[in-house]
Amino acid sequence: MADSDDYVYDEASGEWIPAAEAAAKKAAAEAPAGAVEVRDSVGNLLADGDSVLLTKDLKVKGSNQTLQRGTVIKSIRLTGDAQEIDCRHDTIKGLVLRAEFVRKR
Numbered sequence: 001m002a003d004s005d006d007y008v009y010d011e012a013s014g015e016w017i018p019a020a021e022a023a024a025k026k027a028a029a030e031a032p033a034g035a036v037e038v039r040d041s042v043g044n045l046l047a048d049g050d051s052v053l054l055t056k057d058l059k060v061k062g063s064n065q066t067l068q069r070g071t072v073i074k075s076i077r078l079t080g081d082a083q084e085i086d087c088r089h090d091t092i093k094g095l096v097l098r099a100e101f102v103r104k105r
Contacts, residue, residue: 036082044104046085048077052102060092072105073097 006019038046041055054071067089077086083099 036078036080038078038082038085038099040102040104041100042103046076046078046099046102046104050076051105052076052085052087052097053105054097054101055103056101058097058101060095063092065091067092073102 007016008019008022009015010017010022010025040046040052046052051072051074054067054069054073057069058067059065060067071089073087073089073095075088079086079096085097085099085102087095087097089095
């Protein structure tokens with residue numbers, strides 16, 4: 001009995017391949033090379049532009065200021081490091097936080 005899987009013509013290789021294999025190739029091609037998954041303290045995936053809450057009081061180096069637990073940080077940016085996020089606070093510019101101290105809002 002013949003395989004009931006659909007086949008798709010792959011222009012790159014010039015061969016007919018199973019549709020599931022073609023879909024896997026397409027998904028791999030669309031994912032950015034070297035993309036790093038950044039996860040918050042409870043395991044949620046973070047993305048550019050997300051808002052996060054602080055889960056711990058944090059002293060800011062180079063300042064006598066402390067960011068309180070529950071502070072909302074808006075519009076984060078990922079840095080390429082799996083544990084660091086770049087963000088802005090009203091009073092602190094150029095703030096870099098560790099992902100282990102934030103939770104996605």
